[in-house]
Amino acid sequence: MTGQVELFAAYAVLTFLVGYYVNHIRVRLTELDSRLSESLPHEE
Amino acid sequence: MPSQRDVGFTLTFLGIIGAVATLILGLYWAPLVDPGSWNAPEAYRILYWHVPFAWSSFLAFSMLFVGAISWYRNRTDWGWRWVSTGSDLGLLFGLGVVTSGPIWGSAEWGVPWDWGDLRLNTFALLTAVAFFLVLSKKSQPDGQDTRDTLAAIGLFGFALVPITAVATTWYQERHPGVVIVNSEESGLDPQIFSVLVIGFVSFLILFVGLAILTDLVQRMESKLEQRLREIDEEVAN
Numbered sequence: 280m281t282g283q284v285e286l287f288a289a290y291a292v293l294t295f296l297v298g299y300y301v302n303h304i305r306v307r308l309t310e311l312d313s314r315l316s317e318s319l320p321h322e323e
Numbered sequence: 324m325p326s327q328r329d330v331g332f333t334l335t336f337l338g339i340i341g342a343v344a345t346l347i348l349g350l351y352w353a354p355l356v357d358p359g360s361w362n363a364p365e366a367y368r369i370l371y372w373h374v375p376f377a378w379s380s381f382l383a384f385s386m387l388f389v390g391a392i393s394w395y396r397n398r399t400d401w402g403w404r405w406v407s408t409g410s411d412l413g414l415l416f417g418l419g420v421v422t423s424g425p426i427w428g429s430a431e432w433g434v435p436w437d438w439g440d441l442r443l444n445t446f447a448l449l450t451a452v453a454f455f456l457v458l459s460k461k462s463q464p465d466g467q468d469t470r471d472t473l474a475a476i477g478l479f480g481f482a483l484v485p486i487t488a489v490a491t492t493w494y495q496e497r498h499p500g501v502v503i504v505n506s507e508e509s510g511l512d513p514q515i516f517s518v519l520v521i522g523f524v525s526f527l528i529l530f531v532g533l534a535i536l537t538d539l540v541q542r543m544e545s546k547l548e549q550r551l552r553e554i555d556e557e558v559a560n
Contacts, residue, residue, distance in 0.1 A: 281358075281363055281364055281365035281366070282362075282363025282364065282365045282366025282367075282427075282430035282431065283365045283366075284430075285363065285366045285369070285426045285427060285429065285430035286365055286366050286368055286369055286430075288426050289366075289369040289372075289373070289422075289423040289426040289427060290346065290369070290372065292419070292422045292423060292426070293372050293373075293376065293419050293422075293423055296415060296418060296419050296422075297339070297342070297415075297419075297529075300415050300533065301335060301339075301533070304533070304536045304537065304540060307540050308328065308536070308539065308540060308543070311540065311543040311544065311547060312543075314547055315543060315546060315547055315550065318547065318550040318551060318554065319550075
């Protein structure tokens with residue numbers, strides 16, 4: 280046993296963590312953009 | 324002048340490119356460790372991201388510490404944002420360390436965790452502090468009392484950073500010193516060292532990019548909260 284399975288598993292977990300966080304930030308920024316523009320005062 | 328968002332995404336993208344390059348170099352260019360000295364020689368390549376993850380988590384906890392000091396001294400907004408960003412990134416990178424480490428440990432040691440090893444346990448506690456802070460920020464109403472309490476917990480948590488950092492020198496049980504084929508007596512193999520340096524720089528860039536974006540999210544959340552308060556006041560009047 281050389282640890283190749285563990286090597287793959289570790290990099291899969293780390294890639295998932297970084298990917299999850301980057302996507303979370305991207306989605307949150309888009310959501311905040313939209314909520315901020317909705318909250319702008321409308322001219323009547 | 325580029326916006327905070329552009330700078331953040333650009334650095335994050337560059338950091339990810341560097342991390343992928345580190346991974347490829349670690350897998351295909353860096354030499355194998357001595358199969359006679361290691362139970363799972365291939366698994367050692369986990370360290371090319373595991374170690375930069377650990378460095379990045381220390382940066383995050385340092386950011387948390389500086390932010391907490393600034394919050395206590397002057398009640399600065401940026402201080403609180405640093406506490407918040409530091410705890411988010413501390414949790415992200417800390418989780419990476421406490422998951423990839425045991426995966427390597429189960430291959431090399433035959434057990435994923437050693438409860439007698441100081442570094443493993445203090446690092447897990449540090450990550451647990453970040454986890455607590457992230458959950459508390461989400462569940463508690465934002466206000467000076469909450470910020471005071473969470474900043475205090477962050478300050479105490481930071482005390483674990485130097486202990487964790489020097490634990491393998493003071494009190495080594497399991498967490499390894501590195502034994503490498505072709506290395507100088509005390510040093511790392513130059514190729515392994517080079518890949519680690521590339522990894523360090525890449526994850527530093529990634530860390531800065533993510534910190535800028537996390538900070539931006541917090542600024543926008545504050546702005547939205549302010550706007551909603553103003554609307555509530557207008558409606559009430």
